[in-house]
Amino acid sequence: MSTMTVPTALAPAPSGSRLRWTLADAATLTWRNLKGLTRIPDAIFFATLQPIMFVLLFRFVFGGAITIPGVSYVDYLMPGIFVQTVAFGAVSTAVGLADDLQKGLIERFRALPMARSAVLAGRTTADLVRNVFIVTLITVVGYIVGFRIGTNFGLFLCGALIVLIFAYSLGWGFATVGLTASNAETAQVMAFPILFPLTFASSAFVPVSSMPGWLQAFAKHQPVTQVVDAARSLMVGGVTHNTASIYQALAWCAGLLIVLVPLAVSKFRQVG
Amino acid sequence: MSNSARFAVEAHDLVKVFPRGNVRALDGVSLQVEAGTVLGLLGPNGAGKTTAVRILCTILGPDSGHATILGHDVAKEADAVRRIIGLAGQNAAVDDNLTGRENIRMVGRLTHMSWKAAAARADELLRDFGLVDAGDRVLKTYSGGMRRRLDLAAALVARPPVLFLDEPTTGLDPQSRQDLWGVIEDLVSEGTTVLLTTQYLEEADRLARDIVVVDHGRVIAEGTPAQLKARLGTSVIAITLPNKDIAARAAALVAPLSDNPPLMDGVMVELTVEDGPKVGAEVLRALDAAQVPVAGLALREPSLDDVFLTLTGHKSEGETDEERAARSGKRRESKRRAGSRADPDEMDAA
Numbered sequence: 001m002s003t004m005t006v007p008t009a010l011a012p013a014p015s016g017s018r019l020r021w022t023l024a025d026a027a028t029l030t031w032r033n034l035k036g037l038t039r040i041p042d043a044i045f046f047a048t049l050q051p052i053m054f055v056l057l058f059r060f061v062f063g064g065a066i067t068i069p070g071v072s073y074v075d076y077l078m079p080g081i082f083v084q085t086v087a088f089g090a091v092s093t094a095v096g097l098a099d100d101l102q103k104g105l106i107e108r109f110r111a112l113p114m115a116r117s118a119v120l121a122g123r124t125t126a127d128l129v130r131n132v133f134i135v136t137l138i139t140v141v142g143y144i145v146g147f148r149i150g151t152n153f154g155l156f157l158c159g160a161l162i163v164l165i166f167a168y169s170l171g172w173g174f175a176t177v178g179l180t181a182s183n184a185e186t187a188q189v190m191a192f193p194i195l196f197p198l199t200f201a202s203s204a205f206v207p208v209s210s211m212p213g214w215l216q217a218f219a220k221h222q223p224v225t226q227v228v229d230a231a232r233s234l235m236v237g238g239v240t241h242n243t244a245s246i247y248q249a250l251a252w253c254a255g256l257l258i259v260l261v262p263l264a265v266s267k268f269r270q271v272g
Numbered sequence: 273m274s275n276s277a278r279f280a281v282e283a284h285d286l287v288k289v290f291p292r293g294n295v296r297a298l299d300g301v302s303l304q305v306e307a308g309t310v311l312g313l314l315g316p317n318g319a320g321k322t323t324a325v326r327i328l329c330t331i332l333g334p335d336s337g338h339a340t341i342l343g344h345d346v347a348k349e350a351d352a353v354r355r356i357i358g359l360a361g362q363n364a365a366v367d368d369n370l371t372g373r374e375n376i377r378m379v380g381r382l383t384h385m386s387w388k389a390a391a392a393r394a395d396e397l398l399r400d401f402g403l404v405d406a407g408d409r410v411l412k413t414y415s416g417g418m419r420r421r422l423d424l425a426a427a428l429v430a431r432p433p434v435l436f437l438d439e440p441t442t443g444l445d446p447q448s449r450q451d452l453w454g455v456i457e458d459l460v461s462e463g464t465t466v467l468l469t470t471q472y473l474e475e476a477d478r479l480a481r482d483i484v485v486v487d488h489g490r491v492i493a494e495g496t497p498a499q500l501k502a503r504l505g506t507s508v509i510a511i512t513l514p515n516k517d518i519a520a521r522a523a524a525l526v527a528p529l530s531d532n533p534p535l536m537d538g539v540m541v542e543l544t545v546e547d548g549p550k551v552g553a554e555v556l557r558a559l560d561a562a563q564v565p566v567a568g569l570a571l572r573e574p575s576l577d578d579v580f581l582t583l584t585g586h587k588s589e590g591e592t593d594e595e596r597a598a599r600s601g602k603r604r605e606s607k608r609r610a611g612s613r614a615d616p617d618e619m620d621a622a
Contacts, residue, residue: 021384028381036369039410104365108426111329111436113354114382 022115029122033096034129047092047130051085051138058205059145066206070239075150078142079159079231080204083224085138086131086167087199091191093127093171097178098187101271120264124171131167135160151237159234162249166227169256175264179271198224203232223252280434280465281305281328286337288323288489297323299489300337305434305482310456310466312480312497314473320489321469322362325438328467329359341434355383358427361438361469365423366411372398372422373407376429383430390429397425401455417448424455435459437468441475453478473573477501485583492583507548509555511541512568522564526555532582539567544582 037044058081063073100106100119109119139147139160149156174191181187201215202208202224208216219225229245281304288298298320305311315321326332328339330350338345344352366375373394380390398407401421406414414422420440427435437456441449456479460466470476476483477497485493485500493500511526513519516539523534523541529551532544545551548571559566 024384025382028378032367032370032374032378035374036367039369103368104362105367107326107331108359108365108379109382110331111354111357111359112379112382113351113384118382 018115022117025115025118026121026125028114029118030125030129033122033126037126037130047089048134048137050088051081051134052141054084055081055138055141055145062205068207071150071236072146074142074146075148075236076232076240077205078138078147079163079235080202080228081138081142082135082160082163082231083166083202083228084199084204085134086163087170087195087224089127089131089134090167090170090174091188091195092130093123094174094178094181094187094191095184096123096127097175098181099184101179102183106271116268117265120172120175120268124168124175127171128164128168131164135163149235151234155234155237159231162227162230162234162246162253165253166223166249166256169253169260172257172260172264176260176267179264179267198222202228204228223249223256226252278306279304280307280342281311281339281467283324283328283339284337286324286327286334286339288320288327288332288335296489298327298334298337301486301489301491302337303484303491303494305465305467307465308460308463309481310460310468310479312476312483313467313469313486314471314476314483315469315486316471318488319486321486322438323489324486325359325361325436325467325469329357329436330354355430356433358430358432358435359438360420360424360427361436361440362442366419366426368411371408371410372403372414372418372425375411375422376426379426379429385430393429397428401425415448417444417451420444420448420452421455424452428459433463434465435467437466439469439471442471449475487583507545507551508572509543509545509548509552510568510570510572511543511555511559511566512570513539513541514565514567515539518564521562522559522566525558525562525564529554529558 055077058077059074063077066073068076097106097120100123106119110116177190177194178187181190197218201211201219202222203219204224208219208225211219226245226248229240229242230249232240233242233245283301283303286298286301287296289296301320301324303311303313303324313321313324323332327334328341328346330346330353333347338347340346341353342356344356346353367378370378376394376397377387377390380393381387385393394407398404401424403418403422403425406418411419411422424437424440427437440456441452444452453475456466456468460479466479468476468479480497483493483495483497483500484491509526511522513522519536519539519541523536526541526543527534530543530545535542535544543551543555552569552571556566556569
């Protein structure tokens with residue numbers, strides 16, 4: 001056991017800038033979260049199966065009954081599926097943090113000379129990477145069932161980028177949910193009543209104009225509708241073209257980040 | 273500065289109140305750990321042991337009082353403190369979804385080692401802790417003893433001169449406990465300073481040079497294990513009687529045989545004594561002479577509950593609801609001892 005401790009040797013004091021270590025710590029925890037994800041293949045399987053089933057459900061079961069003038073329903077649907085999927089995926093941010101907290105990992109991180117922000121940054125970044133994977137996969141599934149990009153590939157990617165930025169912003173909100181819940185199961189249950197109205201009372205699956213007036217008032221002015229409209233405008237174009245929604249979606253993302261990041265950080269400080 | 277050189281850990285009058293329920297988890301705790309020695313921090317559930325460790329590890333800020341690790345203030349120089357401490361035990365977990373090697377590398381990276389250095393350190397620690405074969409297995413497959421060894425290994429990545437072990441062997445089988453004790457002894461022989469919390473007198477007895485006993489957030493006794501034992505007696509004679517009335521009679525009969533008053537618990541009478549076998553025989557003779565029927569008699573080492581009964585005259589009360597609420601969601605292992613004397617709430621102090 002001669003190599004176990006040299007009591008006088010201290011961990012190296014951080015050389016280089018503080019920012020560099022903050023980024024390195026966030027990268028380490030992003031790596032750890034992604035690595036952990038690959039160790040629960042059944043979780044990945046079901047996380048990808050669910051959006052695929054939604055695609056099939058709306059394409060083949062409900063789709064026939066929904067007619068949108070000037071655009072095929074599968075084209076109308078796919079941007080909505082992207083946003084709905086990443087929004088529901090944000091629950092994993094909450095569940096992951098609640099789990100780390102419950103198991104005592106965050107306790108260990110707090111006693112290490114690492115950047116405090118890395119726990120939240122590492123989690124939200126890992127979930128962003130996960131979303132890139134899932135959006136790519138659903139695009140392929142969409143293509144198989146008849147979805148075609150109506151604009152061009154560059155604009156499609158811009159639309160996907162807005163969807164991912166929105167998911168990232170939402171992730172910070174669910175970070176707070178995860179830190180508030182006492183365990184992973186509670187975090188999951190807490191997330192549902194937030195996500196359900198946001199995703200379904202939106203333009204994700206049907207035009208808002210088909211809803212009753214009181215619901216339209218909510219549906220028109222909530223972020224999911226703006227982000228779906230923006231993604232649709234960039235991916236499908238044509239009758240769905242709506243430049244204003246792109247700016248509104250970006251404004252929503254910026255607004256959410258400005259509010260939700262400090263909220264999550266302050267919650268993280270409290271739970272110590 | 274002479275004190276800082278002598279004491280690796282110094283805490284003065286630490287107070288911590290959890291706002292929910294106004295629980296005074298620490299009510300003016302002071303302690304010192306001499307460099308290169310082990311201090312055993314003993315106490316029942318809810319005594320404040322874990323709160324003290326969390327403050328010393330910079331996880332939690334004290335409401336008042338101050339503490340230093342190798343001269344660095346835990347509140348003002350938290351980052352410097354985090355570079356010289358290691359924390360292992362019930363609350364500092366390892367990642368179930370990573371392999372042993374990955375866990376150690378992660379901690380290495382988070383203590384700002386290069387990837388290469390972290391990898392080399394992981395190899396070294398896995399070898400030292402007998403986890404080479406298990407190193408590339410995901411932690412879910414580890415036994416309790418292996419997990420604790422890896423947990424301790426993770427705490428040693430940066431070769432910290434000061435180590436905090438929060439109930440390191442709680443829930444382990446006797447063999448794993450012995451193994452871990454050996455590891456801790458090796459570390460201390462190489463100069464590491466250790467603050468150890470435990471519920472097991474035997475553990476403190478084996479490892480600690482000094483002991484501090486806390487209850488309700490206050491230090492109620494301190495000294496070497498030998499000094500404390502002298503105060504506590506070394507054995508407990510537990511006599512079971514057919515009914516409560518006979519138990520009361522028996523208690524009166526055996527009272528003169530010990531300096532400590534007998535304790536009654538239903539049909540049980542317990543007597544804390546210095547020389548268990550000798551007094552045990554006397555107890556039987558006395559009861560026999562008075563024709564008191566005895567249903568059972570057992571001799572055991574004093575448990576921590578006995579320590580507290582003797583020191584404070586009350587049983588440990590466990591964590592309050594408020595305290596638990598304040599720490600809701602933290603995983604805990606059952607520490608309920610065999611038998612029914614452990615308090616109904618097995619949660620540890622916040």
